[in-house]
Amino acid sequence: MKTIICDNYEELSLQGAKLIAAQLTQKPDSILGLATGSTPVGMYQKMIEMNQKGELDFSAVTSFNLDEYFPITPDNPQSYRYFMEKNLFEHINIRREYTFVPAGNVENVEEECLRYDAAIDAAGGIDLQVLGIGQNGHIGFNEPDDYLYCGTHLTPLTESTINANARFFDSTDEVPKHAVTMGMKSILKARTIILLASGKSKHGAVSALLDDRITTDCPATLLKLHPNAILICDKDAYNG
């Protein structure tokens, strides 16, 4: 993996936004894979600023988000759909009907997963996938396990992830125990991948990305198999 080490979160956010801008300059109708979590928020802020200054145009972009809690309704402020609206979509000129997030409120979740993968394929596949990383090395909600899934699927969340994400909820009990997430295949099929990692709490996961080994115990290590994956981290995540 190519690694870019930034002095701080601000620089990481700018580096990420510049890669998105380069992608959209080259292909204005790009298919972007987007992520939630606190890490990409700074990058989204830079993208909003560029869009508002007229430097970055999202009018032809399609986006697919990695994951969504299950069960949850899209208007729930804790949902990832709501997160994307507030942190990006409602501030830029993206066509809302071309922004996709897995549905967290369907009866037939298996059907929803198949539909989501088919929609990504029908759009032509993801050009640039943005990823954060869990403290345990998860990407999307592909949690450490003996086996990982290729396709979009319903997954239980590990205790570590529930605890890490509890800060966004009133209490740990309120964190949904399941999520719908893109699988490893949709992520690895993206033509370019950028993984953002910030802060000392990500040092363990980032360290696992810096040697030559891959393991399903740290799903992000599979990105080492990708020909065009870029790790953008700050010094705290890199050095611990």
Ligand code: GLP
């Ligand atoms: C969640 C998301 C991941 C994200 C992770 C890290 O679990 N499903 O996509 O990478 O959180 O979040 P943060 O950036 O807040 O540390």
